[in-house]
Amino acid sequence: GAVVSQHPSWVICKSGTSVKIECRSLDFQATTMFWYRQFPKQSLMLMATSNEGSKATYEQGVEKDKFLINHASLTLSTLTVTSAHPEDSSFYICSARGSRDKEVFGPGTRLTVT
Amino acid sequence: DAKTTQPPSMDCAEGRAANLPCNHSTISGNEYVYWYRQIHSQGPQYIIHGLKNNETNEMASLIITEDRKSSTLILPHATLRDTAVYYCIVSGEGGQNFVFGPGTRLSVLP
Numbered sequence: 001g002a003v004v005s006q007h008p009s010w011v012i013c014k015s016g017t018s019v020k021i022e023c024r025s026l027d028f029q030a031t032t033m034f035w036y037r038q039f040p041k042q043s044l045m046l047m048a049t050s051n052e053g054s055k056a057t058y059e060q061g062v063e064k065d066k067f068l069i070n071h072a073s074l075t076l077s078t079l080t081v082t083s084a085h086p087e088d089s090s091f092y093i094c095s096a097r098g099s100r101d102k103e104v105f106g107p108g109t110r111l112t113v114t
Numbered sequence: 115d116a117k118t119t120q121p122p123s124m125d126c127a128e129g130r131a132a133n134l135p136c137n138h139s140t141i142s143g144n145e146y147v148y149w150y151r152q153i154h155s156q157g158p159q160y161i162i163h164g165l166k167n168n169e170t171n172e173m174a175s176l177i178i179t180e181d182r183k184s185s186t187l188i189l190p191h192a193t194l195r196d197t198a199v200y201y202c203i204v205s206g207e208g209g210q211n212f213v214f215g216p217g218t219r220l221s222v223l224p
Contacts, residue, residue, distance in 0.1 A: 004157075034211050043201075044158070044214040093157050095212075103212055105150075105157035 002028050004096050006106035013084055013113055020080045021109045023094030029074035030096035034103070035067075038091040050077045084113040116215030117141065117204045123219040126196075132189040134218050136202030139183040145206050147178060149187045151198040152217070158201065161187065192222045 003026040013019045023033055031052045036044040048069050049057045056069035068080040077096075081088055089112050095105040119137045126132040138147060146165050150158040162169055162176045164185075169176045175188040189196055201217040 006157075036214075043216050046211050046213070049211055091155070095157075102160055102163065103148075104160065108155070108157045110155070 002026075002096075002102070002104045004094065004104045004106040006092075006094055006109050008109060009107060010110040011112070013111070015085055015113055016083055018080055018082045019084060019111060020078055021092055021094075021111075023077045023079070023096070023106055025075045025096045025104070028096070031074060032097050033071060033077040034095045034097075035069060035077075035079050036093045036095070038093060038108075044093060047079075081111065084111070086113045089113045116213050118202045118215050120200070120202055120215060120218045122216065123221070125221050125223055126189075126192045128194060128222055128224050129191055132187075132192040132196065132220060132222070134187040134189075134200050134202075134220065135184065136187070137184045138202070138204045141182050141204050142206075145204050147176065147182075147185050148203045148205060148212070149174070149176065150201045150203065151196075151220075152201065153195075153198045161200075192220075194222050194224065196220065197222045 005024045007022045011019055033050040035047045037047050038044045046059050047062045050069050050071040052071045052074050058064045066082055071077040091108050091110050093108045095103045097103050146163050148163040149161040152158045162174050164176045178185045199217040199219050203212045205212055
């Protein structure tokens with residue numbers, strides 16, 4: 001079945017540094033990928049919609065200069081958290097829309113900023 | 115805002131059927147009902163989806179009322195590994211993102 005992977009699964013970085021998270025659709029092509037953020041004991045919140053070959057669409061309140069999204073191919077989207085701060089610590093999840101409108105989610109990346 | 119309402123939590127005895135309700139009274143004609151679940155610290159897992167007919171797969175059954183304003187996810191024989199947060203989501207075809215509500219936290223008890 002359709003599988004989405006994320007790398008890394010967890011990362012710890014120092015405040016002020018940048019970190020890149022990769023999202024790959026392993027066995028299907030995805031023209032659209034989505035990036036979500038989930039804080040402890042809360043639901044998933046959409047951050048942005050990533051379209052292959054074009055600029056991402058960000059949700060209200062999400063800083064596009066801080067969360068850089070690149071969707072360079074039909075199987076890869078990346079999220080770069082720039083100048084990370086402790087409040088950016090969260091669980092970041094990507095998803096890709098596969099066949100029959102089924103959205104396939106990655107396993108998530110836990111980011112801790114110290 | 116999410117277009118669905120679900121009870122915040124439910125308990126179910128191991129081996130019994132778990133029936134998780136969802137209200138989606140504002141659903142439009144071309145919107146599907148999707149169910150996903152999230153086990154702690156993992157990404158959401160697809161369970162089932164449907165438009166207006168009842169659906170069944172190896173994981174669960176989905177019962178959608180005739181007016182499509184509510185649905186029920188049925189796990190026929192719940193196991194401890196079914197303990198998770200279950201999300202009911204209404205979404206149209208192609209391109210539209212999912213809007214997650216708080217979901218129902220199902221606890222399967224031994």
